[in-house]
Amino acid sequence: MDEAAHVCSDYRPTARQLWKPPVGTIELGVIGCKNLLPMKTVFGKGTTDAYVVAKYASKWIRTRTVSDSLEPRWNEQYTFRVYDPCTVLTIGVFDSWGVFEADNVNKETTRPDCRIGKVRVRISTLETGKVYRNTYPLLLLGHNGTTKMGEIELAVRFIRLSPTLDFLHVYSQPLLPLMHHIKPLGAVHQEMMRSTAVKIIAAHLTRSEPPLRQEVVLYMLDLDSHAFSMRKVRANWFRIINVIAGVIDIIRWVDNTRAWKNPTATILVHALLVMLVWFPDLIVPTLAFYVFVIGAWNYRFRSRDPLPHFDPKLSLADTVDRDELDEEFDTVPSTRPNEVVRIRYDKLRTLGARVQTLLGDLATQGERVQALVTWRDPRATGIFVLLCFIVAMILYLVPSKMVSMAFGFYCLRHPMFRDQMPSPALNFIRRLPSLCDRMM
Template sequence: MQYLFVRVVKARKLPDVDAYGSLDPYVEVTFGDNNFGFTKCVKRNKNPEWNETFAFPFEHGKAPTDGVDVKVYDKDLVKNDLVGKLHFDVVDIPQRSPYDIPLEPTWHELLDGDGKSSAHPSLLVAIWIGSQADEAYRHAWASRYIPKVYESPRLWCLRITIFEAQGITVTGGNAGITEVFCKASLGNQIKMTRPVKMQMTTSTCIWNEDLVLVAAEPFFEGDLVVSVIAGPGKGEVIGQLTVPLASIDKHGDDNQFVTPDWIPLESPTAPQFHGCVDDGSGNSQMKICLRKLLDGRYHIGPDTECCIDDPRPADRRLWSPRIGSVDLGILRVIGLKERDGNSPLNKYCVPKYGKKWVRTRTVIDGRDHVFNEQYTWDVYDLATVLNVAVFEQCAKQDSGHREIGKVRIHLSHLETDRVYAHSYPLVTLLSSGAVKTGELQLAVKISVLSSTNMLFRYARPILPSIHYVEPLAHTEQADLFVEREIEEDKLRSQAAEILALRLGRMEPPLRSEVVAFMCKTGVNSMYSLRKMKLCVALLAVRNYRRRPTGPPHIDYNLSHLGNLHPDELDEEFDTVKSRCDNDGLLRMRYDRLRSIAGRVQTVVGDVATEGERFRSLVSWRDPRATVIFEFFMLVAAAVAYLVPFKGAIAKEPYPQCRPYVFQNDGSAIPGGDR
């Protein structure tokens, strides 16, 4: 990969091309149809100074054009006037080694629009061909086609435990309403408690509920707003509390306990005056007891546990030492189909692992999509996945970028200190079926610092232990497992939205559709017969042990015969070709059926995931887990061969668990001693 560097220093004796006699010069550098850059505009100056550097990538020996154009313009409101221009042939541009001293700029006389030279205006420019190792690369103008590295923020778990509220006063049109609930909002995230009935004697509502939101560091999304609402639906806000996110304490120790606080509530309708005296009437008596903290013991991310790429918690103090590093070489993309009209494809890759996102350079107008870029990430757990996706960049700035395909590489399947060079197929699932869009050629190598620390990670869970001791999505409802899965999906969606918002604020931004595709958000979670076929076999094995032993019967409570809706009865007695003429009602029934089947599919998918983990154990894909399993089986075989069966039973620590003939009590043998 080569780079064309153009350093524009300053100009002198620029002529007046404006009728008003003022000059606002700036410089435009063009290298082909898609590589161009602009300097800042200097107001009313005939001897401006810019001192800006531009870097344009291109393949070795494959320049997009034969020359480079440097033009000086006078910025106007209607039309920018040309002051002068320069042209450099690519074959005449010198090539500079990174070990050479910097190339000094040279004064060049500007040519007018007709290509004629003038003795007065001139431009101080340095132009050369170098590489990414050039010291001028870090100060070069940030083109949208050069490689970029992004650092994703750390996501914290914002936990709000709402205990109770006292002194609740409901006025106005909701004076007779006794049901009250609380709502916590942070940006676009909203969580609500269940509605409870207010105790009329004490004007108190008790919830004892835990609400979980996602906050990104640094915390500038906004303020945490807790509202007390009376009435059904949206209701009416009768009390409100605003807490700055930066003022909430961070919690990263299991032994640290955060005490709840009583905080007064403010009425959103009554005027609030600074320094006013509370007269003990109205909403000034309302207060709420809650506990708020930023919990850094959890891992909050957009990926599921089976496809996670960074299992570390948010608090840096809880991070375990790294066990090694992974090197990724993005070679080329082959087999891509051209668009309509044989127009060229502008492709780039986005590898993601941990907190580090990378966008490679964009191959402009190229038939051979060759990247030849290498990146390195720190590895903290081998049970992680490296994601690499290919996108197509549209020519228009505001147009969306189209995904081509994605590759997932499980680090646990790689041997250490070995280079894997392989061509991965890019497959996209469309409504018409699976389509192979091309192939991505990658080179991967994983290196470890200590084999002992690496093997020790196999004895620990993937996520922090707090996820299994105190799950975030804990609920006490009847459908515990399904509700927990739904809450975890909501947390992952919130994390993906925050990542897209933060990465979109960087300069240059990483587009939201790119982040959504890398995080696999926006995927239809409704019922799919294709996904259901993968889990039928495991579902049959699970139900074998639960097969009924008695005669079939109808459970009145289980079938919910006592609380049926009329529409449900009408749907049940309807024929296969529906007799209903209401298209909206039929669509509602169809969507409801898909929603219920989607929940069932989520549960069955989790069972299938456990089956895939067991299958990976017996398929010998992980070389380190294979060695551990073989060593364990060898030790078990040696123990079973060397230790007699009767001796093992006699050494049982619990006498009551021993067989009858090995118990020490002689009275157990009828007629005498042992």
């Protein structure tokens, strides 16, 4: 039930009777653009006829088209009602062909409006009543890599209408209406309905005044965001590594503490262990206070800019291979030569083999844990069950504080008292059977 940022702009039910009062309003000021690149050539001159489209919930707005200007100014202001602060306002810039088609200057067939770039604003990042006026780059990813198409100047302000407690209460409410949680739709049905809804909206907006072309609506709603891309696969992998980097740092700190690389820190950890073992009621308050200290320390490093533009470094757009970009923008079915498709297929098979190996390793570890009590290996299960019985008897007779103290001091013992070989428990786990030997 977790939607991407470009999908979440409205969580209200379809029935208006179930709508709740708005929690605030978002004011958007579209000031202008700077340093736009020429998007077409007319009478031997490079020109751009830019206009801006903004979308929030079911409301779409379109500015007027400024003809033949690389630094257009609109100075237009719009207001949107906000029913949930954890939603996204999308602003896109486009180049129009409509002016020349209406004047019959272009004798060719109707051309689609060109993308220039877009910016997303997450409402929850805005402080109440503060005006954010900044200039943001318009980045566009194409076959030749990332291109800076220009800059857009925006002014944004969020005004809260509901009391503070009611506004904070929204964070504890379910995102979607009740029926979506009672009878959730599968991933396949969600994708089919999303694609159909986008086509219906595009057909409806083409008949609006002023009309929005289909290519504009598809770009604003990111209909092709779920298409396969080797670049996105690598980028998401690095995102996962970045998320678990904190866990890796904690594991590294524990290893350094156990290795006595900093004797003072290790002694302090011993004292903390003694305090928490003898006063277990302090464990939860200590963890909560530690999280509070981390949050308070990171407060001064918070982002001052609520409109972060698209990050080429995070997206790996600056280092991606040209062939991967060509593959990303290729249609389905592919229109490339058979030799190119074969090379890409072989590369995809190599990536699939790595994923297959990783999934197999995860399944193997889980099956080994299951084998502890399923008697797949009678001797290993007998040893494990007997050890569990002995541990249970010891814990019945010996106070748990003494056991925890002994276990903690055993783990923090000096390296000179520690064997360099893997522990017996780890060796025991590795010797357990899994179902991989039954795989064909």
